[in-house]
Amino acid sequence: xxxxxxxxxxxxxxxxxxxxxxxxxxxxxxxxxxxxxxxxxxxxxxxxxxxxxxxxxxxxxxxxxxxxxxxxxxxxxxxxxxxxxxxxxxxxxxxxxxxxxxxxxxxxxxxxxxxxxxxxxxxxxxxxxxxxxxxxxxxxxxxxxxxxxxxxxxxxxxxxxxxxxxxxxxxxxxxxxxxxxxxxxxxxxxxxxxxxxxxxxxxxxxxxxxxxxxxxxxxxxxxxxxxxxxxxxxxxxxxxxxxxxxxxxxxxxxxxxxxxxxxxxxxxxxxxxxxxxxxxxxxxxxxxxxxxxxxxxxxxxxxxxxxxxxxxxxxxxxxxxxxxxxxxxxxxxxxxxxxxxxxxxxxxxxxxxxxxxxxxxxxxxxxxxxxxxxxxxxxxxxxxxxxxxxxxxxxxxxxxxxxxxxxxxxxxxxxxxxxxxxxxxxxxxxxxxxxxxxxxxxxxxxxxxxxxxxxxxxxxxxxxxxxxxxxxxxxxxxxxxxxxxxxxxxxxxxxxxxxxxxxxxxxxxxxxxxxxxxxxxxxxxxxxxxxxxxxxxxxxxxxxxxxxxxxxxxxxxxxxxxxxxxxxxxxxxxxxxxxxxxxxxxxxxxxxxxxxxxxxxxxxxxxxxxxxxxxxxxxxxxxxxxxxxxxxxxxxxxxxxxxxxxxxxxxxxxxxxxxxxxxxxxxxxxxxxxxxxxxxxxxxxxxxxxxxxxxxxxxxxxxxxxxxxxxxxxxxxxxxxxxxxxxxxxxxxxxxxxxxxxxxxxxxxxxxxxxxxxxxxxxxxxxxxxxxxxxxxxxxxxx
DNA sequence: CTAGGGTTAG
Numbered sequence: 001x002x003x004x005x006x007x008x009x010x011x012x013x014x015x016x017x018x019x020x021x022x023x024x025x026x027x028x029x030x031x032x033x034x035x036x037x038x039x040x041x042x043x044x045x046x047x048x049x050x051x052x053x054x055x056x057x058x059x060x061x062x063x064x065x066x067x068x069x070x071x072x073x074x075x076x077x078x079x080x081x082x083x084x085x086x087x088x089x090x091x092x093x094x095x096x097x098x099x100x101x102x103x104x105x106x107x108x109x110x111x112x113x114x115x116x117x118x119x120x121x122x123x124x125x126x127x128x129x130x131x132x133x134x135x136x137x138x139x140x141x142x143x144x145x146x147x148x149x150x151x152x153x154x155x156x157x158x159x160x161x162x163x164x165x166x167x168x169x170x171x172x173x174x175x176x177x178x179x180x181x182x183x184x185x186x187x188x189x190x191x192x193x194x195x196x197x198x199x200x201x202x203x204x205x206x207x208x209x210x211x212x213x214x215x216x217x218x219x220x221x222x223x224x225x226x227x228x229x230x231x232x233x234x235x236x237x238x239x240x241x242x243x244x245x246x247x248x249x250x251x252x253x254x255x256x257x258x259x260x261x262x263x264x265x266x267x268x269x270x271x272x273x274x275x276x277x278x279x280x281x282x283x284x285x286x287x288x289x290x291x292x293x294x295x296x297x298x299x300x301x302x303x304x305x306x307x308x309x310x311x312x313x314x315x316x317x318x319x320x321x322x323x324x325x326x327x328x329x330x331x332x333x334x335x336x337x338x339x340x341x342x343x344x345x346x347x348x349x350x351x352x353x354x355x356x357x358x359x360x361x362x363x364x365x366x367x368x369x370x371x372x373x374x375x376x377x378x379x380x381x382x383x384x385x386x387x388x389x390x391x392x393x394x395x396x397x398x399x400x401x402x403x404x405x406x407x408x409x410x411x412x413x414x415x416x417x418x419x420x421x422x423x424x425x426x427x428x429x430x431x432x433x434x435x436x437x438x439x440x441x442x443x444x445x446x447x448x449x450x451x452x453x454x455x456x457x458x459x460x461x462x463x464x465x466x467x468x469x470x471x472x473x474x475x476x477x478x479x480x481x482x483x484x485x486x487x488x489x490x491x492x493x494x495x496x497x498x499x500x501x502x503x504x505x506x507x508x509x510x511x512x513x514x515x516x517x518x519x520x521x522x523x524x525x526x527x528x529x530x531x532x533x534x535x536x537x538x539x540x541x542x543x544x545x546x547x548x549x550x551x552x553x554x555x556x557x558x559x560x561x562x563x564x565x566x567x568x569x570x571x572x573x574x575x576x577x578x579x580x581x582x583x584x585x586x587x588x589x590x591x592x593x594x595x596x597x598x599x600x601x602x603x604x605x606x607x608x609x610x611x612x613x614x615x616x617x618x619x620x621x622x623x624x625x626x627x628x629x630x631x632x633x634x635x636x637x638x639x640x641x642x643x644x645x646x647x648x649x650x651x652x653x654x655x656x657x658x659x660x661x662x663x664x665x666x667x668x669x670x671x672x673x674x675x676x677x678x679x680x681x682x683x684x685x686x687x688x689x690x691x692x693x694x695x696x697x698x699x700x701x702x703x704x705x706x707x708x709x710x711x712x713x714x715x716x717x718x719x720x721x722x723x724x725x726x727x728x729x730x731x732x733x734x735x736x737x738x739x740x741x742x743x744x745x746x747x748x749x750x751x752x753x754x755x756x757x758x759x760x761x762x763x764x765x766x767x768x769x770x771x772x773x774x775x776x777x778x779x780x781x782x783x
Numbered sequence: 784c785t786a787g788g789g790t791t792a793g
Contacts, residue, residue, distance in 0.1 A: 064784090067784065068784090071784080071785090110784085110785095111784055111785085114784070114785055115784080115785080117785090118785070143785090145784090145785050145786075146785090148785085148786070148787080149785070149786085152786085152787080174786095174787090175787080176786060176787045177787085178787090179786095179787045179788065180786095180787060182788095183787080183788070205787080205788095206788080207786095207787045207788040208787080208788080209788085210787090210788040210789075211787075211788045212788090213788085214788060214789065215788095240788090241789085242788055242789045242790090243788080243789090245789055245790060246788080246789065246790090248790095249789085249790080276789095276790090277790080278789060278790040279789095279790075280790090281790045281791065282789085282790050282791090283790095284790095284791085285790080285791070307790095307791095308791075309790055309791045310790090310791085311791085312791040312792075313790085313791050314791095315791085315792095316791070316792075319792095338791090339792090340791055340792050341791080341792085342792090343791090343792045343793080344791070344792040344793090345792090346792085347792055347793060348792085350793095351793095373792090374793085375792055375793040376792080376793085378793065379792085379793070382793095410793075
């Protein structure tokens with residue numbers, strides 16, 4: 001405004017303006033028509049006088065006029081960003097002006113040079129911009145602004161390396177350039193470099209501190225963000241509304257809600273909070289995360305002005321309450337939506353396990369004309385992964401390629417996960433290896449992917465190659481071994497994790513306790529329990545459930561029950577674990593009683609709860625109970641899975657209802673598992689039903705060629721029916737296909753390392769030593 | 784003259 005006014009004062013062109021354009025007078029910066037007339041008169045002046053050797057005073061006015069016109073050019077360029085055709089004439093003006101300035105030596109003027117820079121930047125002419133900057137430095141016309149501006153230009157273009165180089169070359173670094181650099185480094189995740197600059201910066205302004213706080217928050221280092229805030233206050237620098245907004249974000253991230261509330265109080269007192277919309281939006285999120293959803297809603301209702309952010313925050317309030325339909329209604333009621341609004345709803349559906357709806361919303365979002373961003377891509381890819389929907393997943397992969405964000409670390413880890421869940425390991429590997437820079441999450445994704453596909457050798461190899469490991473890395477390798485039933489390896493990696501100084505968490509313990517339970521290592525389980533108590537996470541519902549399971553599987557039901565009843569919060573999974581524990585230990589009555597208690601407590605049973613209760617019934621021969629629960633299950637809208645049928649077949653067959661059991665097996669839509677036929681075969685043996693028994697054995701053989709138990713039971717059945725010839729033939733058949741019985745397994749712990757011994761293993765490296773030691777012990781005992 | 788920091792989702 002002021003520059004334009006000065007241009008008007010200095011030159012005659014304004015007076016020549018037609019009076020029919022009063023709006024040009026009030027908004028001179030954006031006016032287009034006067035610009036060419038200003039230039040025309042300037043050209044006339046330069047042509048009229050000798051421009052190369054003006055007096056100092058004349059030079060100054062030329063420079064000012066030149067700068068002002070350039071400023072006008074830049075502003076029109078910015079205003080016409082949506083209409084490039086209109087701005088091309090401005091670019092031509094600027095170019096001719098640049099030529100004049102060069103001829104007249106005006107480029108040595110700091111103001112002219114600066115304006116030339118900004119003009120070329122506004123027109124995205126990077127080469128011209130850089131040339132002007134070079135000339136500027138050569139002519140000694142580069143001020144600290146010139147450098148600041150160029151540093152920002154590089155940062156905007158995403159070239160942080162060039163920005164840093166220029167920043168290091170600067171003769172005098174201003175606090176503005178420090179702010180720009182710190183912000184850029186933080187956004188790139190180079191926290192260490194940013195902290196170094198933070199300590200170097202001699203003069204710290206409010207935006208500088210704010211950039212630092214925001215940067216720490218962005219990198220999820222909320223405690224460090226609060227530390228900077230503390231330092232800022234002790235330097236007597238008063239925060240503004242943007243600073244406080246970042247500080248509240250830091251408090252939310254660190255879970256320091258009391259501190260957040262006192263910051264809100266501070267903002268209220270200095271009325272920083274009323275004039276700022278962003279601050280109120282942030283407040284909605286604060287109350288939401290604090291758990292005060294009604295207050296969050298109230299803040300929204302009392303707002304006089306609302307924007308997309310306010311509405312999106314409200315949408316998330318509904319999602320947090322579990323009311324996804326309400327969230328959808330908010331989305332439909334919003335005056336305007338953006339990709340974040342859609343992304344929020346999609347992410348929430350994905351998190352709640354509603355993957356189909358997440359994909360549905362994704363296509364609706366595309367129809368609404370919103371462009372998905374990185375977080376949206378990672379949500380929908382996770383949805384594809386959990387649905388094992390390779391087709392949609394591949395289509396979204398193509399979208400990310402088109403958007404140029406396929407190699408982003410968030411997107412690529414989601415892609416790796418998706419391809420692994422769809423059993424396309426080679427695609428996952430290709431993505432992983434083609435990544436220009438991978439973060440720890442990418443490594444962890446592929447390790448989990450290998451574990452998921454039972455490729456523990458590859459998982460182990462990759463784990464050893466990792467440049468650094470976090471808790472998630474250890475968890476994925478440990479749970480990988482546990483899921484693939486290599487429990488000894490799982491425990492060994494757990495000990496390695498402890499040795500590395502990494503602190504195990506709830507996820508680690510659920511795998512470790514699973515391993516203890518399956519190794520029936522009550523001693524190891526108790527030691528793990530002690531660690532859990534030491535770490536203060538015994539109240540955690542996941543850990544508690546894993547402990548219930550471990551003690552139950554180890555046969556220590558008293559401890560199992562104690563943990564269950566001492567749990568402060570029990571969810572359906574904890575109840576199920578206890579019911580299952582009782583059932584597995586043959587306490588069917590108690591198991592059923594607990595199930596009834598669970599129903600009375602209003603906790604919804606799931607398919608696993610029913611599996612546990614049917615298991616209890618089948619092992620105690622409670623046929624009527626089983627039939628009733630099988631029906632109840634369907635009343636709950638849970639369709640029986642193969643395992644449920646196996647329980648039912650088992651209970652029917654044990655009760656002698658062999659025909660009913662066989663009929664039930666034949667009606668199963670999906671393929672019955674080998675165990676179902678094995679259960680039927682076993683009952684046929686008891687009831688000496690050769691006819692059904694032979695059919696069951698045939699089916700069992702079709703489903704599982706290597707099922708040893710099946711042959712043994714069949715041969716026993718023939719024997720018990722007196723069919724000695726058939727019995728003998730079955731035995732011969734077994735030998736012919738070289739079936740080996742599942743062997744025994746034992747293990748010892750030596751210096752924290754588990755050593756496993758298998759009865760069929762004749763190549764164990766310590767086999768000879770072990771036998772030698774055994775002989776020695778025998779000799780000691782008998783001597 | 785010219786200018787730096789932010790809010791919603793993951």
